[in-house]
Amino acid sequence: MTELRGVGIGLGVAQGPIARMAEPLPAPKDAKSELSVEEETARVREAVGAVARELEARGAQAGGAARDVLEAQAMIAEDPTLEAEVDSRLAAGKTGEFAVHDAFASFREQLIALGGYLGERAADLDDVAQRVIARLRGVAAPGIPDPGHPFVLVAKDLAPADTALLDLDKVLALVTTEGGPTSHTAILAREKSIVAVVGASGAKDLADGRTVIVDAAAGVVTVDPSDDDLVRARNRADARKAAASAPLTDGALADGTKVPLLANLGKPGGAAEAVALGAEGVGLFRTEFLFLSSSSAPTVEEQRAAYIELLSAFPGKKVVVRVLDAGADKPLPFLNDAHEENPALGLRGLRALRASEDILREQLTALAEADAATRASEAGPADLWVMAPMVSTVEETRYFTALAQDYGLKTTGVMVEVPSSALLADRILQIADFASIGTNDLTQYTLAADRLLGSVASFQDPWHPAVLRLIREVGAAGRANGKPVGICGEAAADPLLAVVLVGLGATTLSMAPTALADVRASLLTHTLDDARRIAEAALAADDAASAREAAQAASSSPVAA
Known part of the structure; x- marks a missing residue:
């Protein structure tokens, strides 16, 4: 028996035989085409178009975060700059296969050099290129294997197009040798409630057919387990399945301390599923969907209709709406499309909104009107809270809260996503009604590691x-000022880290709805004193991996570690 360690996603456990992802297609040779330039160009155009439509279709079928990723891939496939690169090689008489391979490789290097969001998209080019070349060759694109029986999928990492449409009747669990807790594979695994361990580098040597236990709670892959190990894992899986079907309860610790569990939503259409999975409200409603697919800002009327739909789904419940968070990886032509050398440190979030204040004022108008409309409805109003993204100073806090209150919005707060706002939380929370910590960006800016850049993914760990x-600074400031402090980043969906966050002072946790059951179960096994003790154990560590290990050890011990 061998144990391989990585980062577990959720609390699940699964077992089965390994099936590995197929190796990429071999690179085509640099050869002259026997066809005319026009014929080769037509072949490539057809292949690229077919691949783009397939990606879009997969996205529409998958929905959720997968749809956004796959639609972005389809746009990359048909990028005019990339098309020009391919055409230049076809004009030189190259085969379509080589022209695509070489052009995509060249374009990939250009994107990597740019870094940031574009640098991360470079990884998607490999998958698109493989699919186009496979289409040109008339063969199946490398993808999910089909051994004819349920299996544990082992891969270097998964392309978005593959992750989006995994057959969950066949794929028992995922194990990747690369990636971290905020990689797209981890995010989609969490969204689909797939048992997964990512970043398990030792899995690269595993062969097809070997039996493994994938224990996401422990972040361990056990190779060639004993019969007793298999029985224990099966019993745990059965117990977890039974717990998931139990009546829903509000989030709380073992001693009765309330910890409301809220949902992160990107569109009003996700509200019904969130309620069905036990969300006690919304901790983060991202409004970007109204803006990203348009060349101009949506009207007040269009925004108001969407906000009414959202608020109507949560009568009597808290709904936290984040005003537009654009810039960096989400540039908008009508807000800020100027080139920036480092957009993650540029005009984004509230900074961008202040530069185009009319957009912010229209959004606040729509939110206030939606709130008033639902207050007059038979079902009754939701408890609307509004917050600003990327707040970094006390002055920005004062600006946003005053402006929002001018529009009649009663509960106004800020997101803590940069170290400056965390360190100034005691002063910020004298002004704001609440704070919500975005752990993805807070980790990025604390560790100086772009959250969208694969080369520094190992630094992107909220542990x-x-x-x-x-x-902890923000939690302490919340207690001192009597103000709530929520968590709305991916960290809240990690069941053990959720306990640590409560120990650090978080009063609510917000996450993808599919993570609610695991987090609810984890909280119920610890008291508030436990949570604080486990948090102290993690704080005493030197790095993310040892912090996670220290918390695991402390969580299984009735006494301080």
Whole structure:
């Protein structure tokens, strides 16, 4: 028996035989085409178009975060700059296969050099290129294997197009050798409630057919387990399945301390599923969907209709709406489309809204009107809270809260996503009604590691003690000022880290709805004193991996570690 360690996603456990992802297609040779330039160009155009339509279709079928990723891939496939690169090689008489391979590789290097969001998209080019070349060759694109029986999928990482449409009747669990807790594979696994361990580098040597246990709660892959190990894992899986079907309860610790569990939503259409999965409200409603697919800002009327739909789904419940968070990886032509050398540190979030204040004022108008409309409805109003993204100073806090209150919005707060706002939380929370910590960006800015850049993915871990210390600062400021402090980043969906966050002072946790059951179960096994003790154990560590290990050890011990 061998144990391989990685980062577990959720609390699940699964077992079965391994099936590995197929190796990529071999690179085509640099050869002259026997066809005319026009014929080769037509072949490539057809292949690229077919692949783009297939990606879009997969996205529409998958929905959720997968749809956004796949639609972005389809746009990359048909990018005019990339098309020009391919055409230049076809004009030189190259085969379509080589022209695509070479042009995509060249374009990939250009994107990597740019870094940030575009650098991360470079990884998607490999998958698109493989699909186009496979289409040109008339063969199946490399993808999910089909051994004819349920299996544990082992891969270097998964392309978005593959992850989006996994057959969950066949794929028992995922194991990747690369990636971290905020990689797209991890996010989609969490969204689909797939048992997964990512970043298990030792899995690269595993062969097809070997039996493994994938224990996401422990972040361990056990290779060639004993019969007793298999029985224990099966019993755990059965117990977890039974717990998931039990009546829903509000989030709470073992001692009765309330910890409301809220949902992160990107569109009003996700409200019904969130309610069905036990969300006690909405901790983060992203309004970007109204803006990203348009060349101009949506009207007040269009926004108001969407906000009414959302608020109507949660009568009597808290709904936290984040005003537009654009810039960096979400540039908008009508807000800020100027080139920036480092957009993650540029005009984004509230900074961009202040530069185009009419857009912010229209959004606040729509939110206030939606709130008034639902207050007059038979079902009754939701409890609307509004917050600003990427707040970094006390002055920005004062600006946003005053402006929002001018529009009649009663509960106004800020997102804590940069170290400055965490360190100034005691002063910020003298002004704002609440704070919500975005752990993805807070980790990015604390560790100076672009959250969208694969080359520094290992630094993108919210377990890092530096990040935990900043969260503790915000929690302490919340207690001192009598103000709530929520968590709405991916960290809240990690069942053990959720306990740590409560120990650091978080009063609510918001996450993808599919993570609610695991987090609810985890909280119920610890008291508030436990949570604080486990948090202290994590804080005493030197790095993310040891913080996670220290918390695991403390969580299984009735006494301080």
